[in-house]
Amino acid sequence: MSFSRPISPIEQGYLASAPFLPPFAIQLLVEGAGSIDAAALRQAVAVASEASPGARLVGRGRLWIDSGEPPPVTVLPSLDLDGPALRRPFDLSAGPLSEVLLVTGDPTTIVFRATHATMDARGVLVWATDVLRALRDERPLGARSPLTDDALRRRVAPSPARLSTPLRWPTPLVGAAAHRRHRWRRAIITGNQHALVARTIAAIGSAAGRRSRFMVPVDLRRHERTLAATGNLALPVFLDVTPDQPWAEVHELLLRALAERRELAVSAAEGWADRLPRPVLRAGLSAAERLSRRWDRGICTAAVSHLGRIDLDAFSTDTFNARTVYTLPVHGPFIPVSFSTIELPGHIELTMSHPTGADRAAESLMEAVAAALAPKADGPAPPGARTAPPGARTAPPGARTAPARPGGTSAGDAVGPTVLDAFTRCVRQNPDAVALIGPEGTVSYAELDRRADVVAERLRRLGVGAGDVVGLLADRTPAAMAALWGVLKAGAAYLPLEPSYPPSRLGFLLDDAGAALCLVQRPFVDRLGPRRVIVIEDLPLAGAAPPRTTPAPTDLAYVIYTSGTTGRPKGVQVEHRNLVAYADWALPRLQVDENTRYAFFTSMAFDLGATAYFLPLLAGGSVELVPGEMTPPVLRQIIEGGGVNALKLTPTYLDLINRLDVAPARFRTVVVGGEQLSAAVAARAQRLFGPGCVIVNEYGPTEATIGCVVGTFDPDRDGSDGVVPIGEPAPGTEVLLLDRDGQSAPPGAVGEIHLTGAQLARGYLGRPELDRERFVRLHDGRRAYRTGDLGRLRPDGLLEFVGRSDDQVKVRGYRIEPGEIATVLAEHPAVAHAVVLPHRPAHGHIRLHAYVTTRAPVTEDALRTHLAGLLPPAVMPAKIAVLEEFPQTANGKIDTDSLRAVFRDDAAVSPVADGSDPTAAVVAGIWSQVLRTPVDATDPTADFHQLGGDSLTFLEMLDRVFRQISSATGDDFLTVMRDVTATPTLGTVCRVVRDAQSGRHDS
Known part of the structure; x- marks a missing residue:
C-alpha cells in the first residue's frame, strides 16, 4: 500500500518560505571514527526509507506521496559547514526531498538532510537511527504513521485553544533579523546539565540585557509515545523572560507551559496558511520578510530547540564508532537566532544559526551561552580536583614551577626557556662527557653538538625554520639523535616516524603534517618514494657554525602522531615551553643527574621514550641507544650490563623483565607509563631491582607532554594486589575529576580526568573540530584537556586510573x-x-x-x-x-x-534484580517504561535526567506516577513537580508520592 499524507498548514508555510530562505532543511550530522562502506550505506538507506517512507516524499497538490525512490547517497572527501553541500536547497518539484552525505575524511561523518517541509528534527532522527540499524543488519523499527501536527493536535485536543498572547516583535540580539544568508556556529561543552533548554534561555536572556521572548519547539509525540512518524510534529510555546531571571524559574515556566499543553494552541497564521493559495502565501511571507529585515525585528529573540539525550550506541556499527551527533539549526523567517542542543555521554552539542554580517555579535553571544552551560566548580579547588602535592610550589596555568634539584640547583635554572638552553649548558660545562653510547662506541657532548650544527645548517640553507616540520625516519642511532637536535637548533619541529610503518602510512603522516622534507637513515630511503629527503649518514660529522638564532618557548618542538581512539592518526603539537615544563619537575623527581644513564629502546614515534632520550642530555647524563628489534637477550644485556641505571618502559615490558629471571645491576629509577600498572607487577619488580631502586608510576597523555601525574610504588601501601595509583599531579599541573554531567566527582567516585597547566600541548595539527572537542574551556576560562581517562580519588589522597570513558x-x-x-x-x-x-x-x-x-x-x-x-x-x-x-x-x-579475536561467539549476561520496596518498585517500573532502559529500584540516588530523561519525559513520568499510585489534585501535581525538579531522584519521587498518599504534602 502506497504511503501518503496531507500537507499540514505549517508545512504549507514552510513550502512558501523555502524559496527565499534556502536550504530550510533539517540536517543531522553523525561524526565518528572508522569507516562506512558507501554501497552498504546506500542499501541501508533504501531499507530504512522503505520502513520510513516519509524519507521518500514528493508533493502532489495538497498531498505528500511516496515516490518509491530511496534518497540519494553522495560521497564527499571533506565537509565545510559553510560550504555548498549543506546549503543546497531541495527541488520541491522533484523528489525525494531528503538525502544522505557520506564524508570519508576525518572525522568520518554521515549527514542526514531533509527539507523541513516534510520532516522535523525528531523525524530525521527516527529515520537516521533506522539507517544505522540497517547498517548493523538489524531490522528497522519503521515510522509509517501519516499523522500530521494538525491532525494529532485535534486528536489530543478536539477543541484546541487559540493563541491568546499576541506575538511581540523584539529587537534581535545580533541584528539583521531576517537575512537570507546565514552562518552556523558550534560549541562542544564538557559535561551534561538537566533543564538544558531553560539554562540556554536564561543565558541568552542575560546576554540580551532586556526582557526577551523565546520560541521553544515542542514535540507532539509526547502525547502519544508509541507514535512512529517522521513528519512535522513540533509546535512552539513562547516564553517571556527577564534578563535577571534564573534558569530554575525559566525551567518552571517551561514545565508549566508543557503541563498546560500550550503548544496545542492554534495561531492565526496557521489559518492563513491553510486557506491561501501557495503563490499568494509566498508573496505575503516574502513581503513580511523584507519588512522584518528593514525594521530589524523578529517574532522572538531566539528559538531554542532540544533533541534530547542520544545514545551513541544507536549510531555505531562494527566498523564505525560514533563520537557525537549534532544538528544545524534551521534559519527560519522572522527568527533572528536559532539554537539547537543535544546531550551526549559526557558532553553537550550546542549549535547556532545567525545572519551573516553579524559575526562579532553572534560570536560573543555563543561564548556567553557556552560559558553559562559549562560545569560549575565549587570554589577554586572543588572536591575531586587535585593540585600539586602538599609542600610543592605551584604556579598558575602557563607559569613554570621550579622544585629543588639535588645539589641546590633548581630545575628551572637548569632547563631554561627551551631544552636547547639546558643541552648547550651541558656541552659548555663538560664537552668531553659521554652523551650517547651505541653499538659502534660513544659520542661526547661536543661531538653530538657539532653533528647537530651540521644538520641545522643544512636545514637553514634549504629554507627550513620556525614553524616548519621536518620528518625523522631513523633507528635509535647517534645519527638520529644528532638529526633530532639539529632540527631543534634550526628552529623547526621534528616529526618522529616508525620505520616499521608501511610506506602508505609514512606518506600520510608526512603529508598531513606538511613536512618540508624528511631526514632519513639510508636503509629506509626506499620507503618514502619520490620525496625530498636528506640521508643523515651522508652529512659530515663537523664543520658547521652554531646557529645564530634560537627557537622561542612558544615555537613547536615536535609533532607526534597518536591514533588513540579516533581512527585517523592525529598530530599533537608540543611546544618548547611544554617540554620545559615537563623537564622542570621530572629531572628532580626521577633523580636525573650527570650520573644517570637511560636505556632508549622504544620507538621514537611514541613519546614514552622521550624521557629516556631528553632528560639525561639536559642534566649531563648519558643515553644508551638500543637499535633494532627488542628481544629477550637484548633486554637481558641492558638489565645486566652494568652501565644502564634507569629505564622508561610500559608495564607489559616490565612484566617481561620480571619473567626473564635476570639480575639487575645498580638501578636507580624505573619509570613505568603508557598502561595501568598492577601492584603485582610493581611488587615483583621492586624485589627484582632491589630497595635502592625507585619504581615510578607516571601518567600523562601525549597531549599533556609525556607525563604530568606521578606516584612512587610503596610496597607497604600498595601491597601486591590491585593496581598502583598514578599518584599526584606534578607541579604546574592540576587534575579535575568530572562526572558525566561535568560536575566535580566526590572522593571515591569515578570521574573523567581533565588536565590543566603548562604542559598542555598547543593542540592537534589541522584538526580544529577535534581541538574543540578535547581541549575544552572550564567555567573559569582555563584551558583543559579532556583525556577520556577515568580516575578516582582514594582515601589517602592519591589518584587511581580506572579505565577509559570511550570504553x-x-x-x-x-x-x-x-x-x-x-x-x-x-x-x-x-x-x-x-x-x-x-x-x-x-x-x-x-x-x-x-x-x-x-x-x-x-x-x-x-x-x-x-x-x-x-x-x-x-x-x-x-x-x-x-x-x-x-x-x-x-x-x-x-x-x-x-x-x-580470542572469542568468536556470544554469550548472555544476567539482568539486574528488582527491589523489594513496593512504591520504589512501581516508580522504577514507570521510569523504565518512560526512559526505555532498566532502572534499579534499590537505588534511591538514581537520577532521572542522568538516566536519559528530559523535560518532556519528566512530565510524562510524573503524570504516570500520580495517575497510577496517587490521587493528587492538579495543584498538588504542580507543587510536587516543583519539589522533584530540584532533586529528580528515585528517592525524591518515592518520598513525595508517600507524602501525597498520606495527605502530608502542602498544597
Whole structure:
C-alpha cells in the first residue's frame, strides 16, 4: 500500500518560505571514527526509507506521496559547514526531498538532510537511527504513521485553544533579523546539565540585557509515545523572560507551559496558511520578510530547540564508532537566532544559526551561552580536583614551577626557556662527557653538538625554520639523535616516524603534517618514494657554525602522531615551553643527574621514550641507544650490563623483565607509563631491582607532554594486589575529576580526568573540530584537556586510573566501565594482570569479555566466584580467558585487537534484580517504561535526567506516577513537580508520592 499524507498548514508555510530562505532543511550530522562502506550505506538507506517512507516524499497538490525512490547517497572527501553541500536547497518539484552525505575524511561523518517541509528534527532522527540499524543488519523499527501536527493536535485536543498572547516583535540580539544568508556556529561543552533548554534561555536572556521572548519547539509525540512518524510534529510555546531571571524559574515556566499543553494552541497564521493559495502565501511571507529585515525585528529573540539525550550506541556499527551527533539549526523567517542542543555521554552539542554580517555579535553571544552551560566548580579547588602535592610550589596555568634539584640547583635554572638552553649548558660545562653510547662506541657532548650544527645548517640553507616540520625516519642511532637536535637548533619541529610503518602510512603522516622534507637513515630511503629527503649518514660529522638564532618557548618542538581512539592518526603539537615544563619537575623527581644513564629502546614515534632520550642530555647524563628489534637477550644485556641505571618502559615490558629471571645491576629509577600498572607487577619488580631502586608510576597523555601525574610504588601501601595509583599531579599541573554531567566527582567516585597547566600541548595539527572537542574551556576560562581517562580519588589522597570513558559501554541499559571490572578482577591473588573489553556481536547486545594473565593456576569458575562477591550481575563478563601473556603492539602496549579475536561467539549476561520496596518498585517500573532502559529500584540516588530523561519525559513520568499510585489534585501535581525538579531522584519521587498518599504534602 502506497504511503501518503496531507500537507499540514505549517508545512504549507514552510513550502512558501523555502524559496527565499534556502536550504530550510533539517540536517543531522553523525561524526565518528572508522569507516562506512558507501554501497552498504546506500542499501541501508533504501531499507530504512522503505520502513520510513516519509524519507521518500514528493508533493502532489495538497498531498505528500511516496515516490518509491530511496534518497540519494553522495560521497564527499571533506565537509565545510559553510560550504555548498549543506546549503543546497531541495527541488520541491522533484523528489525525494531528503538525502544522505557520506564524508570519508576525518572525522568520518554521515549527514542526514531533509527539507523541513516534510520532516522535523525528531523525524530525521527516527529515520537516521533506522539507517544505522540497517547498517548493523538489524531490522528497522519503521515510522509509517501519516499523522500530521494538525491532525494529532485535534486528536489530543478536539477543541484546541487559540493563541491568546499576541506575538511581540523584539529587537534581535545580533541584528539583521531576517537575512537570507546565514552562518552556523558550534560549541562542544564538557559535561551534561538537566533543564538544558531553560539554562540556554536564561543565558541568552542575560546576554540580551532586556526582557526577551523565546520560541521553544515542542514535540507532539509526547502525547502519544508509541507514535512512529517522521513528519512535522513540533509546535512552539513562547516564553517571556527577564534578563535577571534564573534558569530554575525559566525551567518552571517551561514545565508549566508543557503541563498546560500550550503548544496545542492554534495561531492565526496557521489559518492563513491553510486557506491561501501557495503563490499568494509566498508573496505575503516574502513581503513580511523584507519588512522584518528593514525594521530589524523578529517574532522572538531566539528559538531554542532540544533533541534530547542520544545514545551513541544507536549510531555505531562494527566498523564505525560514533563520537557525537549534532544538528544545524534551521534559519527560519522572522527568527533572528536559532539554537539547537543535544546531550551526549559526557558532553553537550550546542549549535547556532545567525545572519551573516553579524559575526562579532553572534560570536560573543555563543561564548556567553557556552560559558553559562559549562560545569560549575565549587570554589577554586572543588572536591575531586587535585593540585600539586602538599609542600610543592605551584604556579598558575602557563607559569613554570621550579622544585629543588639535588645539589641546590633548581630545575628551572637548569632547563631554561627551551631544552636547547639546558643541552648547550651541558656541552659548555663538560664537552668531553659521554652523551650517547651505541653499538659502534660513544659520542661526547661536543661531538653530538657539532653533528647537530651540521644538520641545522643544512636545514637553514634549504629554507627550513620556525614553524616548519621536518620528518625523522631513523633507528635509535647517534645519527638520529644528532638529526633530532639539529632540527631543534634550526628552529623547526621534528616529526618522529616508525620505520616499521608501511610506506602508505609514512606518506600520510608526512603529508598531513606538511613536512618540508624528511631526514632519513639510508636503509629506509626506499620507503618514502619520490620525496625530498636528506640521508643523515651522508652529512659530515663537523664543520658547521652554531646557529645564530634560537627557537622561542612558544615555537613547536615536535609533532607526534597518536591514533588513540579516533581512527585517523592525529598530530599533537608540543611546544618548547611544554617540554620545559615537563623537564622542570621530572629531572628532580626521577633523580636525573650527570650520573644517570637511560636505556632508549622504544620507538621514537611514541613519546614514552622521550624521557629516556631528553632528560639525561639536559642534566649531563648519558643515553644508551638500543637499535633494532627488542628481544629477550637484548633486554637481558641492558638489565645486566652494568652501565644502564634507569629505564622508561610500559608495564607489559616490565612484566617481561620480571619473567626473564635476570639480575639487575645498580638501578636507580624505573619509570613505568603508557598502561595501568598492577601492584603485582610493581611488587615483583621492586624485589627484582632491589630497595635502592625507585619504581615510578607516571601518567600523562601525549597531549599533556609525556607525563604530568606521578606516584612512587610503596610496597607497604600498595601491597601486591590491585593496581598502583598514578599518584599526584606534578607541579604546574592540576587534575579535575568530572562526572558525566561535568560536575566535580566526590572522593571515591569515578570521574573523567581533565588536565590543566603548562604542559598542555598547543593542540592537534589541522584538526580544529577535534581541538574543540578535547581541549575544552572550564567555567573559569582555563584551558583543559579532556583525556577520556577515568580516575578516582582514594582515601589517602592519591589518584587511581580506572579505565577509559570511550570504553564505557551500555549493557542492557546499564553504563559500565570495563576498567573498573578489570581492577576488581586484578584483586584476585592469582591474577597478575587483567583487561576487560566490550564485544559487539553482529546481532544482539554488547558483551563484556575479560582476559587475564596469572601468577598461579586459577580456573574461570574461581574468577567468576571472586567477581560475584564484588560486582552486580549486570557487569559480570560473559567470557573470561586465562592467557600465558598478552599480545603487544609496536610500542609495547597490549594489542586489544588481538585479544578480541580470542572469542568468536556470544554469550548472555544476567539482568539486574528488582527491589523489594513496593512504591520504589512501581516508580522504577514507570521510569523504565518512560526512559526505555532498566532502572534499579534499590537505588534511591538514581537520577532521572542522568538516566536519559528530559523535560518532556519528566512530565510524562510524573503524570504516570500520580495517575497510577496517587490521587493528587492538579495543584498538588504542580507543587510536587516543583519539589522533584530540584532533586529528580528515585528517592525524591518515592518520598513525595508517600507524602501525597498520606495527605502530608502542602498544597
